[in-house]
Amino acid sequence: MNPLSLAESGSAWLAYMLALIRGERRRSRDQAAAFxxxxxxxxxxxxxxxLQDGSVGxxxxLGELREDWARVTETIRTxxxxxxxxxxxxxxxxxPEEPVESFDRAAVASLVSQGPARVRERVAQAAEEQARGRLDDAGFLQELDDLHTSAGTTAANAADREAIRAGRDLINRASQEDRRAVGWAxxxxxxxxxxxxxLASRGAIYTSVATAVGGGRRKPPGSADARNRRNRRPPVTLQDLTRYHYGCHCQAVPIYSxxxxxxxxxxxxERQWRxxxxxxxxxxxLAAWRRHIESTRS
Incomplete structure (x- = not known):
C-alpha cells in the first residue's frame, strides 16, 4: 500500500485480499469435511x-475416504x-451452509484493523513529525519501513485466521449436530x-456439564483430595475451545467416546501442568504456566 494514497491503494489491496481469502475458505471447508x-x-x-451435492450410496x-483427504490436501497417500x-x-x-456474508464482514474488519488502520494511524503521526523536519531523517524513514513490515505481518496473521475460519466453523457446527459426537477436545x-x-491439556470435555467440570460431591477444603486438586486446570467450555487468536492453528475436534x-x-x-x-x-x-510455555516456544 502507498502511504500517500491510503484510500485508493488500501481499497485495491482489500479487494484482492478478500478474493484470495474466499478461495482459501473454500479449500478450508473441503479439507475440514474430508478430515x-x-x-x-x-x-x-x-x-x-x-460435502458437495451429488448422489451418494x-x-x-476407508481407502476412498483417505483418497479424498489426499486429494483436497494435495498430499501423497500410501x-x-x-x-x-x-x-x-x-x-x-x-x-451446515457457509455464512458467506458474515465471514466476509469478519474478514474485512480483521484486515482493515490489522493493516490499513495501523498504517493510517502512523502516517497521521508522520504529519506531526514533518513539522519537526524528520521526514528526510534516515531513522524516521526506517520507522516507516518497519511500519509497513509490521502491518504486513499483522495483516497476514488476520488473513490466515480468516482463511481457516470456514473449516473450523464447519467442524464446530457439524459436530454439534452429529448425534454420534459426545464432546470435543x-x-x-x-x-x-x-x-x-x-486448553489442549484438558483432554476431552463432554456435552454433559457435570462431566465436563468433574461433577460429584465436593470434598472438604482441607481434605487430601481437595489439596491435590489445587493445581488442576480451570474447567473449559466449547466456547473456550473454539476461541482462536491471530497466528493460532489449533482446532477443536469432536470425540466419539x-x-x-x-x-x-x-x-x-497435562503432565507439564501438574x-x-x-x-x-x-x-x-496460570502465571506460572504462561512463563513455562513462553520459555519453551521457538
Missing amino acids: LRLYRALETGYTLPP DSTT PEPDDADPVRIDGDFDW RVTDGNPCAFCAM RADFHTPQSRDY EVTRGKAGTEA
Missing part, C-alpha cells in the same frame, strides 16, 4: 455424506491394510501459546 469424514470413520465405523471404504474396509454412511445428515499446532496449551480422550501431546501438556503449577492455584498457577 471429519475420515476421522469419524476411524473412530466409529460410520461416516458422513460428501449407503457406504464407502496404501493401508484396511483400505478395503467398508464404512457405513449416515445419510440423515446435512452439512482442543488439538494444537507444534508451537502453541500458553492459553492454547492449557466417553473414555478419556488424550493425544500424546495433550497427555504431555509439575509447573504444583502447590499453586488460580492466577498464580
